[in-house]
Amino acid sequence: MHQLHCRLLLVAFCLALTVLPIEAVAGTRLALVLGNSHYQAVPALDNPANDAADLATALRGIGFDVIEQRDGTREAMANAVRDFSKRLNGADVALFFYAGHGLQMNGENYLVPVDAKIETPADVRFNTVNLTDIQQEMEGAGRANIIILDACRNNPFLEKLARGSRAAPTRGLGRVDATGQGSLIVYSTQPNNVALDGAGRNSPFTAALLKHIATPGIEVRQMLSRVRGDVLVATDRKQTPWDSSSLVGDVYLAASPSPVATAAPPATPQQVAPSQVAAQADAPVDPHRVTSQTPTAAGGPDSECERAAAPAPPFASPEQLKIANTHDYAAAIPICEAALRANPDQPRLEFLLGLAYGGTKNYLAAQRYLTKAAEAGYAPAQGKLGVYFATGRGVVEDMPRAFELFSKAAAAGEPGAISNLGAMYSNGNFVKKDPARALELYQKAIEAGDPFALAQTALMYFYGKGTPRDYEAAAQYFQQAADLNDGFSLKYLAVMQERGLLGARDPAKAAELRRRAVQVDPGSQDPKVPAEPNTARPRRASGVHQVRIYRYRFVGCIWAWC
Structure with missing residues (x-):
């Protein structure tokens, strides 16, 4: 029987700061x-001990030395944490997993x-284990630190604690966002939603995680996209895993891709349709600059149709984007x-x-076929x-229908849909205007491989929407888009040079x-920039404001033109 047990799964990848992105896969x-x-x-939980046992087995299978403790008392948990802490020195990857009840009080978990x-x-x-203590023990330069929390959101102790105490805990664990460079935080369900416990041995999320965690050759974000898709299917779309990221570089939990496979050129050119449905709010952006980029299925069912009409893949190169924009669609239809x-x-x-x-x-015909594919659950069509x-x-x-479709596709990892959700939050289309949420989604889209999100993120920093105004950060995002031959971004960089926004x-x-x-x-569109948008011109806000620049993983042009 399905139980609404309110389980939260959080994966926090806290990688030590490095100057260059790292690829984490080998080592201790x-x-x-x-x-x-x-x-x-309190009542027992069906899955946590099973989830821990099965994950421990999976981790051993991909080279982890595992300390395992199930149904631990406070003393047993403390001893296990102490043993873990002693053995951290020399580890290249450290992973902590907890499944069970958790609670939040005064901002601590x-x-x-x-x-x-x-x-x-x-x-x-005095009777629990503070997560902060574990996080502090795991901090270490040059090591990838991974924290996975699968904890109940419905606090079984809440009623007693709420009686006459202003310090009583609130529902579940506090949300942890990725703030420092090199973090990836993933929840088993979207914020403020209940996760299903499942009818089998494992929760839906853990079952999906176990299915994909040992898959060789896929980067962790790609692996999590597969997990998200499986959870959506298993829960009839009632549960959508969510994440917050500042991850730098590639992290492979199983084997990294073989050099031969990664060096091979794409079999077919792909296509990106540079349409935008919603502009950056309060900024002079073309209202049609919303992405339609979609990932392709490797080895599609018909190579001729793929070559004739397929969109560009995530992280497309300038040449792939150029080829994609020259498709002869009239010829593609009969094919x-x-x-x-x-x-x-x-x-x-x-x-x-x-x-x-x-x-x-021929939008009527297009809508008919896209609807059939979308109803079959195909995320790019959605x-x-x-x-x-x-x-x-x-x-x-x-x-409202657009928001629903974008949300479904974004949950399955479709880069353009993530970016388009950002545009809806930026403009307040159907949802309440939320620039900070828009920026988060644009950055998420960049990590998923959407090139159009680069300019949108640049505009957020240029106009100070959802973040302090920062011309240097804006320039870095515009430059990444310019490296992909985006004329709009090149013209914005020109404006910044003309006005001295980056120096003289x-x-x-x-x-x-x-x-x-x-x-x-x-x-390309000519930007309509208000006269001297910031005459005081502090290029970066004062105080503790720190900027993490998300990188589009096309390698070929960095601060130079292709």
Whole structure:
């Protein structure tokens, strides 16, 4: 029987600060795995001990030395943590996993042993294990630190603690966001939602994690996208894993990709449709600059249709973007129709045929095929169909429906849909305007491989939306987009040079940037920048404001032009 047990899974990848991105895969690996099910003072939980046992086995299988403790008393948990701490020196990767009850009090998170008796706030401090203590023990230069928390959100001790105490804990563990450079935090469900306990041996999220954690050759964010998709299916889309990231570089929990495989060129050129449905709020941005980039399925069902209509892959190079934007969609239609006749009811082919019809501006036909693919659960089609509902192409404009489609596709890891959700929060389309949330989504889209999110993130920093105004950070994002031959970003960089927003005015460099924009992207929009947007011009806000620059992982141009 399904139980609403309110389980929160949080994965915090806290990597030590380094100058260059790192690829974490080899070396000494140490894990501490705790799982508490059989509580003495509150009802037992079905899955945590199973989840811990199965994850410990999986981690051993991929090279971790595992310290395992199930149904631990406070003394047993403390001893296990102490043993873990002693063995951290020399580890290249340290992982801590906890499943069981957890609670929050005064901004601190506490893990609950099976023998805990909690009736007062003092009992919380003395009868539990403080997560902060474990985090501090794990801090170490040159090591990837991973924390996984699978803890109950419904606090079974809340009623007693709430009686006459202003210090009583609140529901579940406090949300932990990735703040320092090199962190990735993943929740088993979206914020303020209840996670299903599941009917089997493991919770839906842990079952999905166990399925994919040992898959070789996939980076952790790609692995988590697969986990998210499985959880959506297993819970009938009631539960959507969520994350917050400042991760730097690639982290592989299993084997990294083979050099031969990663060096091979793409089999077919891909396509990105540079349409935008929602502009950066309160900033002079083209209202059609919302992405439609979608990931492709490797080895698609019909290579001719793939070559004729497929969109560019995540992290596309400038050449891939250029080729993709020159598809002959009129010629692609009969090719993809023939492929679909030979392979009926294939969502990928329905999606590609929808793109081909959309490319010829036959939006009614495009909407028909995109809808079929979207209803089959194909995330790229859901994201593209969301663009149609947001812009009224082939359908009546429907922002709530667009938001729903973008959310589904984003939950499955579709980069353009994540970016488009950011645009909706930026503009307040259907949802309450939330620039900080928009910025978070744009940055998430960059990490997923969406090139159009680079300019949107740059605009957030340029105009101080959702973050303190920071021209240097804006320039770094504009430069990344310029390296992909985005004329709009090249022109913004020119404006910054003309106005001295990055130092002394440099008309010659500005003219060079404008010439480059005309050369590589002659149809690009001219930015409409208000006169001297910040005459006081502190280029970076004073105080403790720190900026983590998210990197689009195309390697080929860094502060230079392709």
